[in-house]
Amino acid sequence: MFASLKITTRLRLTLALLALLSVAMAALAAWEMGVMRASTREIATHWLPTVETINAINTGTSDLRIKELRHVMAVDERQRAVVRAESEAVMAATRQHLADYRARVDSAAERALLQQFEEAWGGYLRVHAQMLGAGPGGVSAALLDDGKRQHDVASALLERLIALNRDASQAEVRTAEQAFALAARSIGIGVLIALLVAVLAGEWLVRSIGRPLAQAVATADRVAAGDFTGHVEVRGQDEAAQLLRALSRMQAALAQTVLAVRRNAEGVATASTQIAQGNLDLSQRTEEQASALQQTAATMEQLGTTVRGNADSARLANQLAKRAADVAAAGGQVVGEVVTTMHGIHDAGRRIGDIIGVIDGIAFQTNILALNAAVEAARAGSQGRGFAVVATEVRALAQRSAQAAREIKALVGGNLEQVAHGSVLVDRAGRTMAEIVGSVGRVSDLVAEITAATVEQGSGISQVGDAVNQMDQVTQQNAALVEESAAAAESLRGQAQNLVRAVAAFRLAADPAEAPAVAQPAAA
Incomplete structure (x- = not known):
């Protein structure tokens, strides 16, 4: 009241x-x-x-x-x-x-x-x-x-x-x-x-x-400082309340005006930035395209020379492929003979292993007989002492024979494994040589086809080189136009950023406390 x-x-x-x-x-x-x-x-x-x-x-x-x-x-x-x-x-x-x-x-x-x-x-x-x-x-x-x-x-x-x-x-x-x-x-x-x-x-x-x-x-001080975020609380109907209502209306009107100006300025700044960035990117791509076209022209010239050299090399490769096919066929025959020899070595090694097994069995039986003789000599007493010495020596020889037989068996077993592995490798080599012979034949056919295609490529590359030279001239003209457009867009972007910075001094309740920074274009 x-x-x-x-x-x-x-x-x-x-x-x-x-x-x-x-x-x-x-x-x-x-x-x-x-x-x-x-x-x-x-x-x-x-x-x-x-x-x-x-x-x-x-x-x-x-x-x-x-x-x-x-x-x-x-x-x-x-x-x-x-x-x-x-x-x-x-x-x-x-x-x-x-x-x-x-x-x-x-x-x-x-x-x-x-x-x-x-x-x-x-x-x-x-x-x-x-x-x-x-x-x-x-x-x-x-x-x-x-x-x-x-x-x-x-x-x-x-x-x-x-x-x-x-x-x-x-x-x-x-x-x-x-x-x-x-x-x-x-x-x-x-x-x-x-x-x-x-x-x-x-x-x-x-x-x-x-x-x-x-x-x-x-x-009033806050509005004068550009801060429109505050809420003006008004109570009563006296002269001060009327003044506060007038200030509130003034703040709302100024905030709407500044907000509209800020949004338009930010829109212009964003658009000008995008235009400047697009022109800059276009200028860079145009320059890159011109450089690429120049490199392409030089590359096409080199490619023509290379294709002609490739045609000569293809003819020479065709001759070498035929010779390689003959050599591969001869190598295939030699590998076949090696495979047969390896199979024979493997069979001989297996027979040696069987013989060593017989020797090992004889040594084992001799060791048992020597042990029995030593037992009987011990029973005979002093009369069998000399026989016991002989039995001991025989037993020692039997043990050394068994040890030697085991070592030989181990060596023969290792050789058999290596021979078996060599046989497998030789079999693979034989199959590989057969494949090589077939591949060399196909390579010879392909090289003949490549020779014919290389001649045709040389003619096409000459035509492409002429077209690339024309594209290079057009691209140089486009690059000059893009540079002029980029300079105009950069000037517009600078003016828009100045306007955005001027409006960013005002703080609005509907926007963040600080105006968003305008994106800078990437450096050339």
Whole structure:
């Protein structure tokens, strides 16, 4: 509700509130001062005169007692007459004070106590009159005692009246002091409340006015710095809110304008970059094509020379292929003979292995017989000792024969494996030689065909060389045009990038914080 108030209305409300607080403080102070004034008036107009009157009555009773004693102690009639005259004056003044006091009494308890005092005072005055009326030596001790007793009773009642009025006056003083303390506290609390309300009202006024203005200044600074990403929060309907709404509309309009300019600039920059890059690539490809055509022309010339040389070489190769076919056929026959020989070697090796097996068996049997002979010689004792020595030697020879037979068998076995492997290789060589003979025949036929084709290629390559020379001339002309187009596209790209950099200084909420960099074309 307060946010919708205008600033002038807020100022008027704040000033009115402060004025109302001032009036309230003045009214409170006036009321408290009225309370204290009433208490002071009560003390000044009632209790002080009452206390003074009672004190005067008390003084009068004391003076009468003194004058009574002076009258008793007087030595002549003249002194007694003076004392009687003074006593009459004191009694008249005291009666007047009693009348004044009686008029001020407003409570039943005090009135009853005053009545008791007047009765006691009357009794004392009667005794006092008897003492003053007696002649010299006419005052008895009993009369003195009765006068003292009556005076003490009246004095005691008077003291009670004095205490009653003293307590009442002190209570009124305490009431006045309490009223003053209450007034001081009330005024202090009122001042604090007024200060608090004034501070809160001032703070509210400062915030309600200063915060929107500060927000407006910050928004203007941010927009001036090119930052359109911030959100302008607007509350209320006052002048500051209207200013913020205007700034928000201005920011939105500027953001749309800058966004449109940025997108168009980026589109132009991208298109110009692509054009420049395309022209640069086209220029490079054109130059490469021209260079390739030049190389192709030179290569075609070399190829023509090479083809002619190949034709001569093909004819020579055809002759060599025929000779190779004859040599391969002769080699095939030789390999066949080698295969037959290897088969014979393999069969002989297998027979040698069988013979070595027989020798190994004989050596084993000889070893067994020598062992049996050694056993029998051991049984014969000393007579068979010489036979045992012979049996031992025979056994040793049999073992060496068996060991040699095993070694020979191992060597023969290895040779047989190598011979078998050689036979396999020779078989493969035979088949390979047969294939070589067939291949050489086919190669001879192919070389003849290549010779005829090479002659035809020489004629075609000569025609291709002429066409490549014409393409090279056209490509050189295209390269010159592409270089001019690339220079124009590069100039357009530079201007578009300058525009993009100028617009990139603005930050928009819909785009990244920083404008994307424009792609640079690849270096030539």
